[in-house]
Amino acid sequence: MPTNDSLKLYRLSLPLASLAITLMAQTGTLPTYTPALIIATASPLTLGLTTMILSAIFLICQQTLKTTHGTIGLTDIWEIFLFGLLIDLWSFLFSDLANASFGTHVLCLIIASFLLAAARILQEEAQHYVLAADALTATINHRFPLLQTWRFQVLDIIGLVLGLLLSFIFFKQLMHIGIGTLIPVFMIPFCTYVLRRGLVLIDDSDFL
Secondary structure, three states, rough: OOOHHHHHHHHHHHHHHHHHHHOOOOOEEEEHHHHHHHHHOOOOOHHHHHHHHHHHHHHHHHHOOOOOOOOOOOOOOHHHHHHHHHHHHHHHOOOHHHOOOOHHHHHHHHHHHHHHHHHHHHHHHOOOOOOHHHHHHHHHHHHHHHHHHOOOOOHHHHHHHHHHHHHHHHOOOOOOOOOOHHHHHHHHHHHHHHHHHHHHHHHHHHHO
């Protein structure tokens, strides 16, 4: 059962995840959101707006497949809009990252991986998903457990393949699929483990 604290804190996953997506966007982004990044680059639309559209599609698919696991309510439609708006806000505030060094981009990816890991822990502890992609992933894993692999979820694979197709359709070359697409896939499970171990140690030591 989720605690009162977890229910209060789970909405922090929105600013954490939106900042993570923004930090990754200079070198690619999560496979799930790669189509949104490519469409935003090839059109007048912002990354926040294309992410809203993609998240709305995730919401429709999740509601179609939903079970008692990972279900999100109608109020989460507003969280989809907030998620997109936050991405555009972070993109404006961190616009200088486009000219940053390779080392800075790698550091941003590590930070982003920890932010996303924290966001997912908050959602799991509250047993409520505010990110449509995570809700759809949880529903797919519950309904079709054989579709998940060691690291890549089925939604990651679909996003990566669609991103590759859109990249060559719009740009005739590989675009926005790089270290920001691949590194977090392997980093986030590790970051999740580190954060959970840290929480256990804090709890055992009665630090809080």
